[in-house]
Amino acid sequence: MQPLIQTPPPGPKARAILERDARVISQCMVREYPLVLEKAQGVNLWDVDGNRYLDFSAGIAVMNVGWNHPAVVQAITGQASRLTHGAFLDFCSEVPVLLAEKIVDFMPEGMNRVYLSNSGAESVEAALKLARHHTRRKYFIAFYGAFHGRTYGAMSLTSSNVIQRQYFGPFLPVIHVPYPNPYRPLGLEHDTCDLDTMAVLEEEVFRTEVAPDEVAAIFVEPVQGEGGYIVPPPAFLRRLRDLCDEHGILLVADEVQSGCFRTGTFLACEQFGVTPDIVCLSKAVGGGLPLGMTIASDAIMNWPRGSHASTFGGNNLACAAALAALNIMSEPGFGPQVQQTGAHLLAGLRDLKNKYQLIGDVRGLGLMCGMELVRDRATKMPAREERRQILAQAFQRGLTMLPAGLSTIRFCPPLTIGKDDIDTGLAILDGVLSKEGR
Numbered sequence: 001m002q003p004l005i006q007t008p009p010p011g012p013k014a015r016a017i018l019e020r021d022a023r024v025i026s027q028c029m030v031r032e033y034p035l036v037l038e039k040a041q042g043v044n045l046w047d048v049d050g051n052r053y054l055d056f057s058a059g060i061a062v063m064n065v066g067w068n069h070p071a072v073v074q075a076i077t078g079q080a081s082r083l084t085h086g087a088f089l090d091f092c093s094e095v096p097v098l099l100a101e102k103i104v105d106f107m108p109e110g111m112n113r114v115y116l117s118n119s120g121a122e123s124v125e126a127a128l129k130l131a132r133h134h135t136r137r138k139y140f141i142a143f144y145g146a147f148h149g150r151t152y153g154a155m156s157l158t159s160s161n162v163i164q165r166q167y168f169g170p171f172l173p174v175i176h177v178p179y180p181n182p183y184r185p186l187g188l189e190h191d192t193c194d195l196d197t198m199a200v201l202e203e204e205v206f207r208t209e210v211a212p213d214e215v216a217a218i219f220v221e222p223v224q225g226e227g228g229y230i231v232p233p234p235a236f237l238r239r240l241r242d243l244c245d246e247h248g249i250l251l252v253a254d255e256v257q258s259g260c261f262r263t264g265t266f267l268a269c270e271q272f273g274v275t276p277d278i279v280c281l282s283k284a285v286g287g288g289l290p291l292g293m294t295i296a297s298d299a300i301m302n303w304p305r306g307s308h309a310s311t312f313g314g315n316n317l318a319c320a321a322a323l324a325a326l327n328i329m330s331e332p333g334f335g336p337q338v339q340q341t342g343a344h345l346l347a348g349l350r351d352l353k354n355k356y357q358l359i360g361d362v363r364g365l366g367l368m369c370g371m372e373l374v375r376d377r378a379t380k381m382p383a384r385e386e387r388r389q390i391l392a393q394a395f396q397r398g399l400t401m402l403p404a405g406l407s408t409i410r411f412c413p414p415l416t417i418g419k420d421d422i423d424t425g426l427a428i429l430d431g432v433l434s435k436e437g438r
């Protein structure tokens with residue numbers, strides 16, 4: 001369906017709300033363009049002035065089963081009339097238990113215990129605490145470009161944009177190392193740039209900064225999200241897994257963005273043949289409601305009663321929405337379908353790269369694709385201002401996309417999107433690039 005822009009955004013109603021927003025809401029968020037939402041359905045968004053947009057953002061990779069999926073809406077309304085807050089930390093109820101049983105079915109063998117919280121950052125906080133509690137070690141390792149959330153522990157791991165850390169320290173003891181980025185390798189080799197990362201870890205960090213037996217966990221995004229939608233070389237996670245096994249370090253896969261079939265398999269790390277010790281999930285797993293999950297084996301998640309909890313963790317309403325969303329994701333062929341549509345999207349992005357010099361790189365797994373813009377292909381200087389223009393102009397033409405990293409556009413539409421809608425979005429982008437893209 002073609003987007004329909006009747007009133008160039010922001011229209012009069014949007015402007016009025018934005019003015020009120022500027023007066024009462026803490027202005028600490030970054031918004032790329034002035035979209036004021038009224039409703040959403042499937043892969044379409046409507047603003048308060050009646051404009052319809054085709055959505056390539058899924059509300060930051062949240063609405064994987066499509067906006068307002070009828071089954072999710074029905075689950076929420078049904079549950080709302082029975083029990084919303086179930087005080088799960090004091091009283092038991094069945095819906096969170098059903099959800100935990102369901103998620104365990106999606107997990108690798110042996111990951112059978114679930115801690116329920118309310119957000120991605122909380123799922124990461126739980127993983128940090130669990131890793132320390134289990135190993136009795138203090139230090140953590142994470143990656144440059146990583147995004148794990150904005151609470152103190154999660155922020156300590158985060159290293160994707162200095163504004164997210166400036167004046168907030170001191171942080172937890174986290175050592176950051178380069179994430180292997182085949183487009184911008186540390187050394188000369190693109191395909192094996194993960195070896196550079198491993199060398200930094202083993203030959204520099206472990207030799208000069210911290211002994212490996214003091215490291216509780218390595219936190220990794222199997223595909224780096226906010227940092228620029230970067231797909232590491234295939235052997236990277238396996239190498240990390242081996243390093244962790246050698247030193248008794250826990251491997252934590254933050255699948256908050258890459259999970260729930262975003263990359264074509266339920267967890268992205270499945271595609272790298274690696275089983276982590278702890279998995280963090282949020283975003284899409286809640287079907288649009290706030291929900292976080294930290295999952296590990298019995299042997300790791302054996303902290304005692306009272307050691308961790310949250311008032312809203314296991315909220316019945318969020319769990320009911322999550323169950324409905326996971327039921328949709330369980331339908332036969334859901335993952336392969338994502339792989340097919342993702343391949344179609346990536347092929348379209350490659351065509352654009354052949355046409356426009358501004359596009360330095362396109363990459364992706366499933367429907368987690370990135371397009372990195374550069375001023376010049378030889379120097380790879382990030383084209384930040386050009387990206388801002390392109391996102392703003394695509395929005396004016398009815399296509400919503402989000403940035404990631406310094407100059408990447410991320411493509412993370414609802415996973416239910418069809419090839420026709422992908423083509424419509426790519427045609428809009430082509431039109432914008434023909435003006436901006438050189």
Ligand SMILES: Cc1ncc(COP(=O)(O)O)c(C=O)c1O
Pocket residue numbers: 060119120121122124147148149150221225226254255256257258282283
């Ligand atoms: C990989 C990853 N981890 C954690 C988070 C934090 O999630 P939240 O914003 O729900 O706290 C995000 C958010 O974008 C994320 O992408």
